[in-house]
Amino acid sequence: MPRVTIAEVARMAGVSPTAVSFTFNRPSELSSDTVRKVLAVAEELGYAPNPHAKALHSSRAGVLGILAPEAISDAFANPFYAPFVRGVGSVCDEMNLSLMVVSPHEGSLEKGITKAPVDGFIVLGASENHPDVSPLYRRRVPFVIVDGEANNAPSVNIEDEGGAYDAAARLLARGHTDVLVVSFLNPRSHLEDPYHDIASRRQKGYMRAFAEHGVEWGENPSEAGQCSIEGGERAFEEAWSVGRRPTAILCAADALAFGVLLAAEKRGIHIPEDLEVVGFDDVPEARLSRPALSTVRQPIREKGRLAAELLTAALDGGEHPRQNITLPTEWVPRTTTR
Amino acid sequence: MPRVTIAEVARMAGVSPTAVSFTFNRPSELSSDTVRKVLAVAEELGYAPNPHAKALHSSRAGVLGILAPEAISDAFANPFYAPFVRGVGSVCDEMNLSLMVVSPHEGSLEKGITKAPVDGFIVLGASENHPDVSPLYRRRVPFVIVDGEANNAPSVNIEDEGGAYDAAARLLARGHTDVLVVSFLNPRSHLEDPYHDIASRRQKGYMRAFAEHGVEWGENPSEAGQCSIEGGERAFEEAWSVGRRPTAILCAADALAFGVLLAAEKRGIHIPEDLEVVGFDDVPEARLSRPALSTVRQPIREKGRLAAELLTAALDGGEHPRQNITLPTEWVPRTTTR
C-alpha cells in the first residue's frame, strides 16, 4: 500500500493535480468550492504533500542543520550543547523550521553533509578553511561558523582568549604558584589550525596570565580528551596519581570542572579552602554544582540564536551577509574560588 | 549559478547519468576505469547526489525524528533531553543516520510532522491514540511511542507510578505530615488522557503512598508549568508565599527539584535538616547539585537507545515489531534526604 499521492487526490476530487497543489499553496487562485472539496478528499485519504518532493522542487526543506564535529552521543555529553540548541531552536520555533543534528558518517563529515536534507548549516568548532568545511563552499550550501575563524562566511565567536586570561589573572593574583590547567581535545584537532580552535585560544589566554605573573607553565595542560564530566574526573585523577598537588585548577570548560569537583570530593579535598577551581562557559549547571562553580560566562543561548539568525538571513538573502560577531565574556565568581 | 547535477557530471565524464549514479551506489556494476573517471570529474565539479532527490526516490532520508510536544527552546530547558538525545544519537552514530528535532509548527504538531523529511518518529510524551499522533498512522510513517500508552505501536516506558510510589513511601515512612508535591504540566495535557501522561502517572504513585500512610493530599500538587529549573523555583516561591511550610517536597522531575533547591537556599532553608527534597529522573546533574539530589532513577539513555532501535527495526522490517517495553526505576538516595 503505497503513500497517497497528489494524483490520487486529484482523481478522487475530480480536479487536476495542479488544483490540489494550489489548494495547499495558493488557495486564492481557486474557487472556495474547489478548495473545500479538495481539502475534504485530502483529509479523507490522509494526504499531505511529500516533503522530499517539495524540497526537491523548492530547494527549501525547512530544516536548519547543526554540524557537530563529534558523534551525537558524545556531543550531548557536553552540557554546552543543550543551551546552544535552545538558542538555535528559538529561531526555529519562530520561523517554523526543524532542527537537525549532523555528525560524521563513517568518520567522514563530508558524507554526513552531502546526505543531510537541510537548507544550511551551523558549523560548530571548525574554521572556514578547515577541510571539513570546504564541501559546503563547493556545494554552495549556506553556513555560519561558530567557534572558528572566518573571513568570508558569517561567524559567531566569543572572547575566548580574553575571558581565559581574565580568569587566570584573578586566580594568580591570589599568589598561587602551582596551577593545574585541564583542557580538552578538539575532536578535529589533528586537522585544525591550533591557534583557532577554542581550547587553544583559551590556553593562550591562560599562558599570557601565567607569563605576566611569573608562574611556570610546566607540565600543563592535563588533557581530558572528551569535553565531559567523565573527562574532567579522569584528568584530575591522572594528575593526582603522578603526584601533582596544585592549589588551584583552571578548566577550559565547565564540564571538565564538574568532573574535577567530583573527583576532588572523592579524595576528601576541600574546595575552595584547599583547592580553587575555575571553569569556562557558565553552563546552566554551574550554579547548581557543589560548591557553585566560579567560571567565565559566555552567552551560550545568545550565540546559538545569533548563529541561527545569520543563517536564516543568508538563506533568505541568498548572499552571505558576512557578519563576524564576537560576543563578550564575563567573570562569574561563585564559591569554588575564594 | 545552479547546483551541479548528475547530468553535468555525466556529460563531462562522457558517460550516461546512469553510470554516474552507479558510481555512487553500485560501483561493482561498472569497470573500475569508469568509476575512477567519474569520481575524478565529480570531485572536480564538487558534485554530490542531491539528498532530496535521493530521498524522494528511495523514500529513505537517513533521518530519525524526535517529535517533541513543545517548542525546541523549551524542550532543551529540561535536562532530561540531553541524555535522551544521547541515547537516540548512539544509534544514529552507529547506523550513519542524522537526528532531527521536530516541534509544533504554528501551534500544530501535524504541520510539523508533514513537513519534516524524516524516515520515522520517536514520539515523546503522547499516547498512541492522541490526536497529534493520528497523522502518523494515516500517513504510514513508522513511529515509536516514548512515555505514552501504546497497544499497536512499539513503545518504551518506565515504571512511573511504581517509582513515584516508592520514593514517596520512603519519605512518608519518616513521619512527615505536610509534604508538598511539585508537578509539571504536560504541554499536551489539554488533550491527553490524564492517566497516561507521565506527570499523572507519577502523581498517582504519590497519592497511593499518601493514602497508605494516612497523609492528607490536600492542596497538592503545586503546578510548575514548564518542566525546568525556573519552573521549580516559581512553584516553590508560590507555595511559600501563600504560607505553605512543608517538611518535605516531592518533585515530579529533577529539573523542578533543582529549582526548589535553589529557591530554598535563597530563603536560607537548610536541606535536608529543615526540608527534605526528592526528584525524579536522575539526570546527570543530580549528582552535581548542592546538596546532591535524592531521586528516582530511570535509565534515560537506555530509553532513547531502545526507542531508536525499535524505530530502525520498524524501518527495516516494514512491519512494526509491536514491542512494548517498560524499564524499571530505582531509588537513588543522596544528600537531599536524611
Place this chain on the structure above:
DNA sequence: CTAGCATACTAAAAGCCTTTAGTAAACTAT
C-alpha cells in the same frame, strides 16, 4: 455585438535522482 479582461482551471515541463529493462560487445563452451 465584439474586444478585452478576469476567473477558474489544466497540461506540461522542471526539479534530480534511481532503477528496470535492454543493447552491444566480448568472451566461453560446444
Place this chain on the structure above:
DNA sequence: ATAGTTTACTAAAGGCTTTTAGTATGCTAG
C-alpha cells in the same frame, strides 16, 4: 562456427511536487 553467457553500459520510466504558460468560460465596457 554457433549458441549462450557475462560484462559494461545506456535509454527511459518512475518518484511527487510546483510552477509556468496557456485554455475555456463568463463577464464588462464601449
